[in-house]
Amino acid sequence: MKTPLKFLAFGLITLAVASCSTPTNKTEEAGAVVDATPKGQASVVDDESAKNILQVAASSPDHTTLVAAVTAAQIEHVLVNAGPLTVFAPNNAAFEKLPAGTVENLLKPENKAQLATILTRHAAPGSYDVEALKKMVAKGRTLYMATGDYLEVTVDGDDVLINGCKIIGTINTSNGIINVVDQVILPK
Amino acid sequence: MNVKTMKKQHFINKLFALVVLAGVVTSCGSSENSKGALGSDVASQAYVTPGEHDDFYAFMSGGFSGQISVYGLPSGRLFRVIPVFSQDPEKGYGYNEETKPMLETSFGFVPWDDAHHPELSQTNGVPDGRWIFINGNNTPRIARIDLKTFETAEIIEIPNSGGNHSSPFTTENSEYIVAGTRFSVPFPQKDVAIDTYKENFKGTLSFISVAEDGDMDVAFQVLLPGYDYDLAHAGKGKSHGWMFFTSYNTEEEHTLLEVNASQRDKDYIAAINWKKAEEYMAQGKFKEMPASYVDNHYDESKQMAFSETRNTVKVLIPSECPGLVYFLPTPKSPHGVDVDPTGEFIVGNGKLSSDMSIHSFDKMIKAIEGEKFETTIDGIPVLQYEEVLSGIVAQPGLGPLHTEFDGKGNAYTSFFISSEIVKWNLETKEVLDRVPAYYSIGHLMIPGGDSKKPWGKYVVALNKITKDRFLPTGPELTQSAQLYDISGEKMKLILDFPTIGEPHYAQGIAAELIAPNSLKYYKLEDNNHPQAIKSPNDSRIERDGNIVRVYMGAIRSHFTVDNLEGIKVGDKVYFHITNLEQDWDVPHGFSVMGANNAELLIMPGQTETLLWEPQREGVYPFYCTDFCSALHQEMQGYARVSDKGATTELKWSLDE
CATH class of the missing domain: 2.130.10.10 (YVTN repeat-like/Quinoprotein amine dehydrogenase)
Structure with missing residues (x-):
């Protein structure tokens, strides 16, 4: 799924060109360009530690859309924070299941806040691997997400589902856990 | 003022005059130093x-x-x-x-x-x-x-x-x-x-x-x-x-x-x-x-x-x-x-x-x-x-x-x-x-x-x-x-x-x-501490007479067992804590109420040991002292201490 990345790159170039040609009138755009690459924890250079959630996602060819969306929503610093965080990470195929044009629309700068909320609903404070999630089901707990929502966890045979989205893989990272899901988690 | 100190004072005065003079000379030569x-x-x-x-x-x-x-x-x-x-x-x-x-x-x-x-x-x-x-x-x-x-x-x-x-x-x-x-x-x-x-x-x-x-x-x-x-x-x-x-x-x-x-x-x-x-x-x-x-x-x-x-x-x-x-x-x-x-x-x-x-x-x-x-x-x-x-x-x-x-x-x-x-x-x-x-x-x-x-x-x-x-x-x-x-x-x-x-x-x-x-963290695979644990599953308590050894891990944001029972007054309890993180700048601390020493501050991949000799029966909290994560304040546990003659079973658990 290369389109969003290309789109994003194109957008940035456009902004950059615009801000260069008319520097005085385009401060807002110029600011946006600067903000797109803020210096924060995501820019810490560390090739030695175990990889964090963002680094793992960025190195996965199946999560290019998610990473592009995280970048566009400017929440990459959250994913490198001390955490611990559990991210239910829709793969590229999951994004492709959305109605045509949805992703492209969300990646537009004016929809940044909406995109951030959607993505943040995929993150839960705490470390939840599949075993921990099964225990939650057994104990009748719900899953508290970073947006403040509670999501339903269910077990279907060996599968664990979050609001009906199936976990199809789990990766431990330095600052939490990535559970790959087959659908984008939308509010019920 | 005796003669000796007077001499010294005289010398200092002379020196002071010299310093002042030097200051004046240099300040004339350089506007940068004038202030x-x-x-x-x-x-x-x-x-x-x-x-x-x-x-x-x-x-x-x-x-x-x-x-x-x-x-x-x-x-x-x-x-x-x-x-x-x-x-x-x-x-x-x-x-x-x-x-x-x-x-x-x-x-x-x-x-x-x-x-x-x-x-x-x-x-x-x-x-x-x-x-x-x-x-x-x-x-x-x-x-x-x-x-x-x-x-x-x-x-x-x-x-x-x-x-x-x-x-x-x-x-x-x-x-x-x-x-x-x-x-x-x-x-x-x-x-x-x-x-x-x-x-x-x-x-x-x-x-x-x-x-x-x-x-x-x-x-x-x-x-x-x-x-x-x-x-x-x-x-x-x-x-x-x-x-x-x-x-x-x-x-x-x-x-x-x-x-x-x-x-x-x-x-x-x-x-x-x-x-x-x-x-x-x-x-x-x-x-x-x-x-x-x-x-x-x-x-x-x-x-x-x-x-x-x-x-x-x-x-x-x-x-x-x-x-x-x-x-x-x-x-x-x-x-x-x-x-x-x-x-x-x-x-x-x-x-x-x-x-x-x-x-x-x-x-x-x-x-x-x-x-x-x-x-x-x-x-x-x-x-x-x-x-x-x-x-x-x-x-x-x-x-x-x-x-x-x-x-x-x-x-x-x-x-x-x-x-x-x-x-x-x-x-x-x-x-x-x-x-x-x-x-x-x-x-x-x-x-x-x-x-x-x-x-x-x-x-x-x-x-x-x-x-x-x-x-x-x-x-x-x-x-x-x-x-x-x-x-x-x-x-x-x-x-x-x-x-x-x-x-x-x-x-x-x-x-x-x-x-x-500069080292970023200790590699767990190179940790040869005799009481290290490499996985949360190795957490346990062992007793040998009045020596109690607690093998425990610390990882954001919990200790890998956090409910301990079977400790008795008069025991020497050794908390062997391994920081299971493999990440830069994520130390965990450990302290237990009433311990007559200090905290542990454990670097990622490191194992450290705190000796605790509980004096009174009761249930005592322990917690992480180094602000490690968003859920640091939740990183805690309890140790139950029974009387010397009690038959409380040695028991450890996490989320049971």
Whole structure:
């Protein structure tokens, strides 16, 4: 799924060109360009530690859309924070299941806040691997997400589902856990 | 006011007038200085933009705090306090089971010392960033700190020493670091009347070998007359192979040294030919003497310290080893002895002398060859003063203590009484500049300034007295350092900053020689601590009599078991906690209510152990003390303590 990345790159170039040609009138755009690459924890250079959630996602060819969306929503610093965080990470195929044009629309700068909320609903404070999630089901707990929502966890045979989205893989990272899901988690 | 103090006062007045005059002259010549250093815009020179790094590390002795503190230059920002000779509850050093052995001595556990002189290891006469050494003055010891981990890796006790002050100065390739005794003591130690000092007291100068891996060993000691040995520095370049020690109290007095030790015109710099010493050692010309001292190592693989006691030491006696030691007469209680980057000039800072005597290494060798001896003491030839003297710096100030070098032919000497730094030319002995220090400077430090290649950009004044320089904090004030730019002809004060303990001496080094090697975390796979756990599933409790061992992990944001039962009053509970993180800058802390020691502060991949001896039945919380994560405040657990005779089952769990 290369389109969003290309789109994003194109957008940035456009902004950059615009801000260069008319520097005085385009401060807002110029600011946006600067903000797109803020210096924060995501820019810490560390090739030695175990990889964090963002680094793992960025190195996965199946999560290019998610990473592009995280970048566009400017929440990459959250994913490198001390955490611990559990991210239910829709793969590229999951994004492709959305109605045509949805992703492209969300990646537009004016929809940044909406995109951030959607993505943040995929993150839960705490470390939840599949075993921990099964225990939650057994104990009748719900899953508290970073947006403040509670999501339903269910077990279907060996599968664990979050609001009906199936976990199809789990990766431990330095600052939490990535559970790959087959659908984008939308509010019920 | 008696005659003596009146004279002194008169001298100070004269000096003051001179300083004022000098100030007026320089201010006429330079508009930049017209407002004085404090009035001009100098802040930017010490300013390091937020997020940017300093150019230099400065390692400052914590003096009587017993520790080393690490600062950045030019900003003066404090990065870390490295616990060395003193227990540190913040880091659990000397409190946890792993590091308690580091503070063992032949006198038992000594949890404090007076740390004076940090000294960076060198390769080819240049600081190399591998280790920094520091002396413990009170219970004679030397510590080696690993600059990959910034942790104390070894502490070795020095036998036959009464106070390890002239230490731990290094040779060009850290073949040896040295330890000269400040206080002479009976040799070997015995119960004698103090007034038999001249007969029974001796001074030892110890040479500590440093192996490839850093391991220190007392290679040999040289037995000298019962003087006070003050400071030292190694020869460099052409004088490599020699080590120079200052002495005072060559009167060999044992009371009121303030008066008695200043009776003679000159004391001595002892020049030791350590290459010659190696020959004598190889020939077996040493005496093996009984001694008792302890060598403590921190084993990075096992992640704990071990103590070994040593029972003998090899001693060289100068009268039996011709050519090993020579005395260079130097006026009035020389304090620092500093060798310039070329190895030619040996600067004796006679602290009670009005002039400074600079010896020449070439002349010293000639005088030895020509046997220009004025006398011999215990088989040690005393060279004729005029035969070794390169020249004097006349009336440079009052109370010269130490000299460092900029590598451009200039020397910078600290003056305690006149409270100033004086810059002078090594060849011409001409004074070039002087700046006041606030107040009463002791040592001074130029990064690399006692090595062959100084980074001659800054000098740091390490001051003894602060008075009104900062906001007051009751009777005890912060001690302080001052940073001067020495890149131009004139020294320029650019920053004052407070320090921890007494910043006795310091070493500076270019940041790029250390920063890239700094360890980010300990690899769990290399953790060979006998009580480490590698996975949360290995968490458990074991009982053996009244010894209870809790094997526990810490990972954001929980302990890998957090409900413990079956502990009883009278048990010795060892919490062996492994930080299971493999991520930069994610330590976990651990503390338990009522523990009679301190916290643990466990680096990622590390295992540490806290001993808890619960005294009362009840249920006691434990928690993570280092803010580790968003759910740090939730990182807690409970330990149930039952009565001695209770039958409570040993039980541990997480989320059950």
